[in-house]
Amino acid sequence: xSLDFLLHPTxxxxxxxxxxxxxxxxxxxxxxxxxxxxLSRRSTIGIFMGIxxxxxAAALNFVVFQVMKKDLAAQNWxxxxxxxxxxxxxxxxxxxxxLAIILRAFGSxxxxxxxxxxxxxG
Amino acid sequence: xxxxxLFVLAMFALGIAGAFFTAFHPNILYASISLIATLGAxxxxxAGLGAxxxxxxxLIIYVGGILIVILFAVMMSENIYKKRFAAEAKKYILPSxxxxxxxxxxxxxxxxxxxxxxxxxxxxxxxVTLQMxxxxxxxxxxxxxxxxxxxxxxxxxxxxIARPHIGKKRK
Amino acid sequence: xxxxNAINEFFQLIxxxxxxxxxxxxxxxxxxxxxxxxxxSGFATYLERKISADFHExxxxxxxxxxxxxxxIVDGIKMFLKEDTVTxxxxxxxxxxxxxxxxxxxxxxxxxxxxxxxxxxxxxxxxIFWAMALGSVVSLGVLLGAWSSDNKWSLLGxxxxxxxxxxxxxxxxxxxxxxxxxxxxxNMHELVATQAWPTxxxxxxxxxxxxxxxxxINFFVYxxxxxxxxNRTPFDLPEAESELVSGFNTEFSGMRFGLYALAEFADVILxxxxxxxxxxxxxxxxxxxxxxxxxxxxxxxxxxxxxxxxALMMGVxxxxxxxxxxxxxxxxxxxxxxxxxxLMNMCWKYLIPISFVCVVGAAIWVWFFEAILGxxxxxxxxxxxxxxxxxxx
Numbered sequence: 001x002s003l004d005f006l007l008h009p010t011x012x013x014x015x016x017x018x019x020x021x022x023x024x025x026x027x028x029x030x031x032x033x034x035x036x037x038x039l040s041r042r043s044t045i046g047i048f049m050g051i052x053x054x055x056x057a058a059a060l061n062f063v064v065f066q067v068m069k070k071d072l073a074a075q076n077w078x079x080x081x082x083x084x085x086x087x088x089x090x091x092x093x094x095x096x097x098x099l100a101i102i103l104r105a106f107g108s109x110x111x112x113x114x115x116x117x118x119x120x121x122g
Numbered sequence: 123x124x125x126x127x128l129f130v131l132a133m134f135a136l137g138i139a140g141a142f143f144t145a146f147h148p149n150i151l152y153a154s155i156s157l158i159a160t161l162g163a164x165x166x167x168x169a170g171l172g173a174x175x176x177x178x179x180x181l182i183i184y185v186g187g188i189l190i191v192i193l194f195a196v197m198m199s200e201n202i203y204k205k206r207f208a209a210e211a212k213k214y215i216l217p218s219x220x221x222x223x224x225x226x227x228x229x230x231x232x233x234x235x236x237x238x239x240x241x242x243x244x245x246x247x248x249x250v251t252l253q254m255x256x257x258x259x260x261x262x263x264x265x266x267x268x269x270x271x272x273x274x275x276x277x278x279x280x281x282x283i284a285r286p287h288i289g290k291k292r293k
Numbered sequence: 294x295x296x297x298n299a300i301n302e303f304f305q306l307i308x309x310x311x312x313x314x315x316x317x318x319x320x321x322x323x324x325x326x327x328x329x330x331x332x333x334s335g336f337a338t339y340l341e342r343k344i345s346a347d348f349h350e351x352x353x354x355x356x357x358x359x360x361x362x363x364x365x366i367v368d369g370i371k372m373f374l375k376e377d378t379v380t381x382x383x384x385x386x387x388x389x390x391x392x393x394x395x396x397x398x399x400x401x402x403x404x405x406x407x408x409x410x411x412x413x414x415x416x417x418x419x420x421i422f423w424a425m426a427l428g429s430v431v432s433l434g435v436l437l438g439a440w441s442s443d444n445k446w447s448l449l450g451x452x453x454x455x456x457x458x459x460x461x462x463x464x465x466x467x468x469x470x471x472x473x474x475x476x477x478x479x480n481m482h483e484l485v486a487t488q489a490w491p492t493x494x495x496x497x498x499x500x501x502x503x504x505x506x507x508x509x510i511n512f513f514v515y516x517x518x519x520x521x522x523x524n525r526t527p528f529d530l531p532e533a534e535s536e537l538v539s540g541f542n543t544e545f546s547g548m549r550f551g552l553y554a555l556a557e558f559a560d561v562i563l564x565x566x567x568x569x570x571x572x573x574x575x576x577x578x579x580x581x582x583x584x585x586x587x588x589x590x591x592x593x594x595x596x597x598x599x600x601x602x603x604a605l606m607m608g609v610x611x612x613x614x615x616x617x618x619x620x621x622x623x624x625x626x627x628x629x630x631x632x633x634x635x636l637m638n639m640c641w642k643y644l645i646p647i648s649f650v651c652v653v654g655a656a657i658w659v660w661f662f663e664a665i666l667g668x669x670x671x672x673x674x675x676x677x678x679x680x681x682x683x684x685x686x
Contacts, residue, residue, distance in 0.1 A: 018242055020237055020240055021232060021233060022130075022134070023167070024232045025229065025232065026134050026137060026138070026167075028225060028228040028229065028232065029138055029141065029225065030137060030138070030141050030160065030164075031228075032221045032222070032224060032225040032228075033138075033141035033142060033144065033145040033221075034141070034144075034145070035217070035221045035224070036145040036146075036214070036217050036218055036221045037144055037145040037153075039217035039220075039221070040145075040213045040214045040216075040217040040218070041145075042213065043150050045150060045154070045192060045195050045196055046150055046153060048192070049144055049153060049154060049157050049192065050144070050145065052157065052161075052184075052188065053141055053144060053145075053157070053160065056160070056161065056164050056184075059164075060164055060167060060168075063168060063171055063173050063176060064171065067171045067172060067173070068240050068241060069237070069238060069239070069240065069241070070238070070239040070240060070241040071238065071239065073241050076253070076257075077253075077256075077257040077260075077261050077262070078250060078253050078254055078257050081173055081175075081176060081250065081254055081257075082254070082257055082258070082262050082265075084168075084173075084176055085176065085179065085254075085258075086265065086269055088176075088179055088180060088183050088184070089183070089269050089273065090269065090272070091183070091184070091188065092183050092187055092188060092273070093272060093273050093276035093277070094276075095187070095188040095191050095192070096191065096276055096277055096280040097276050097279055097280045097283070099191050099192070099194070099195045099280075100279075100280040100281075100283040100284040101283055102195055103195060103198065103284055104283050104284060106198075151384075151387075151440075152386070155386075155387065155390070155437070158433070174417065174418060174419045174423075175419055175422070177426075178419055178422045178423055178425075178426040179426075181426040181427070181429065181430070182422075182425060182426040182429050182462075185429060185430055185433060186426070186428075186429025186430065186432060186433070186459065186462065187429070187459060189433060190432055190433060190436060190455050190459055193433075193436055193437070193440075193455075194436075194452070194455070197440055197448070249418045249419070251418055251419055251479060
C-alpha cells in the first residue's frame with residue numbers, strides 16, 4: 001500500500017457506513033475479544049462480560065445483514081431486528097440470573113475466582 | 123466521505139478500544155467501564171444503521187440495566203485493587219493465540235464470501251419503528267410472549283437464588 | 294426523522310465548515326450548557342431558595358441585584374473558582390468521568406423536547422423513548438461517582454440511588470407506554486399534535502390526562518416515579534443529608550459538584566417538560582388550536598403567523614412546565630423523606646401494579662371505542678361531545 005493512504009485517508013475510508021465487510025470485521029473483532037475475556041479471565045464477572053461482548057457482536061451482525069442484504073430488506077417483518085431485540089432481552093435475563101449466582105457463590109465461598117469455585121468438578 | 127462514515131468510524135474505534143480493555147485490563151472495574159464504551163458504540167452503530175428503536179433499547183437495557191448490575195456485583199464482591207496483572211498474565215497466552223487464529227479465519231471467510239446483492243442503508247424519515255411494532259404484534263407475537271414468560275421465571279429464579287434464607291424458617 | 298438522519302445532519306455541518314470534529318462537539322455542548330441548561334437550572338436554584346424561604350416565612354436571597362435575581366450568577370462564579378479537591382484514595386479516572394456521565398444523561402434528553410410546533414431540537418421518531426434511554430445513563434454516573442470518591446456515605450448513597458432509579462424506571466416506562474398506546478406514536482411532536490382540542494372533523498383528542506380515567510391515574514404514577522428518578526424529596530434518599538452527609542456527591546467540590554447540582558435541576562426541568570408535553574398537552578390550549586390561528590400580519594410578503602404562534606405556544610408550554618416545577622419544589626418543603634423499605638414497597642407493591650392495570654385499561658378503552666364502536670376518537674371530550682350531539686357524524 002502506498003503513502004496515498006496517509007495523505008488522503010478519506011478516499012479510502014469513504015463509504016464505510018455502507019460497507020457490509022467493515023461491520024462484519026468490527027463484530028468479528030468484538031467477538032474475539034469477548035472470547036479472550038471469557039476464556040482467560042478468572043473472575044466470574046469478567047467471564048460474564050466476555051459473554052456480553054460475544055452476544056453484542058452477534059446481535060450487531062443480525063441487524064447489519066437485515067439492513068444491507070437486498071433480499072432481506074425487501075421482506076416485511078425485519079427478522080434481523082427482531083433477533084437482535086430478543087438477544088438483548090435474553091441478555092437481560094441472563095445478567096439477572098448470572099449475577100444472582102455470582103453473589104450467592106461469593107456469599108458461600110468468599111471468592112468469585114472461577115478456579116476456586118470448583119466443587120462440582122469430577 | 124460523508125458524515126455518517128465519520129460517525130461509524132468513530133464508533134468502530136471506540137468499540138474496539140473498549141473491547142480490548144474489557145478483555146485485557148487487569149482492574150475488573152475499569153474493564154466494566156470500558157464495556158460501557160463498547161456497548162455505547164454498538165448502540166451508535168444501530169443508530170447509524172437506521173435501527174433507532176434498537177439503539178435506544180440497547181442503551182436502556184445494557185447501560186441502564188445490565189451494567190448497573192455488573193457494577194453492583196463488582197463493588198460488592200472483590201477487593202478490586204488487590205489483583206495484579208502479572209499473576210494472571212500467562213493465562214492469557216493460549217486463549218489469545220487461539221482467538222487470533224480464529225480471527226484470521228473469520229477475516230478470510232468474510233472477505234472471500236459472496237454476500238449476494240447488497241443495498242444502501244435506507245435514508246427514509248420514518249424509520250423502522252412502526253414496522254418493528256407490527257412485526258412484534260403479528261408474526262412475532264408468540265415468541266414475544268414466550269420471552270416474557272422466560273423473563274418472569276428468570277427473575278423469580280434470580281430472587282430465589284440471591285436470597286440466602288429462603289425456604290428456612292425465620293427465628 | 295430517524296437517528297441516522299440526525300447524525301447525518303450533524304456531521305454534514307462539520308464537513309461543510311471544515312473544522313476539526315472535537316472543536317465542534319465541544320463548542321456545541323458549550324452552547325447548549327451556556328445558553329439553555331445553565332441559565333434555566335441556575336434560575337431553578339434561585340427559585341428553589343425563594344420558594345423555600347416563602348415556606349419558612351423568611352426572605353431568601355435578596356442582596357445581589359433586584360430581589361436577589363443575580364444570585365445565580367454569583368453562585369456560578371463561586372462554583373468555578375472553588376478549589377477542586379479530590380480525596381486521597383479516590384479513583385481519579387472514574388471520579389472525573391462520573392459527573393460528565395450524569396450531565397450527558399440529563400442534557401442530551403433536551404434534544405427531543407417540543408417547545409412549540411416549530412422549535413424542537415431533533416424531531417426523532419423515537420422521541421420519548423430516547424429521553425428515557427438517556428435518563429438511564431444518569432444512574433450509572435451516580436453509582437460510579439459514589440464509588441470512586443472512596444467514602445462510605447457516598448457509596449451508600451450511590452447504591453441507594455442506582456437501586457431507586459432502576460426500580461422506578463418500570464412504573465415510569467409503563468405510564469409512558471399507556472400514553473403511547475393512546476396516541477399511537479413515540480414522536481414527541483406528534484404526541485403533542487394529537488392533543489389538540491377536538492374541532493369538528495379534526496383529529497385531536499384533547500390533553501392525554503383527560504383522555505380516559507386510566508391515563509388520569511397514570512399521570513400521578515408518572516409524577517411520583519419521575520420525582521424518584523430525579524432524586525427529589527420525598528425520594529431524595531441518595532443524598533439524605535441527615536443520614537449520609539450529602540450522599541453520592543459528598544466528596545465532590547467545585548465544578549464537579551456544580552455539574553451534579555446542575556444535572557439535578559436539569560432533570561427536574563426535563564421531567565416537567567416531558568410530563569407537560571405528553572400528559573398536559575404541551576403547547577395546546579383547550580377550545581382553540583394554536584397552530585391554526587391567523588394574525589393577519591406579514592413582513593415582506595411572508596406571513597408572520599409562525600412567529601406569533603411560536604411565541605404563544607412557548608408561553609403556554611413553559612407556563613405548564615413551570616407549574617410542575619413549582620409543585621415539585623412545594624413537595625420538597627412539605628413532605629418528609631421516605632425510608633428505604635417504604636420506597637421500594639411503594640414502587641413494587643403499589644405503583645407497578647397500578648400502572649400495569651392502567652396500561653391494559655387504556656388499551657381496552659381505546660379498543661372498545663375505536664375498534665368496536667368505530668368512533669374516530671375515544672377521548673372523554675369526544676364522548677361527552679357525542680352525548681351532547683356536537684360531534685354526531
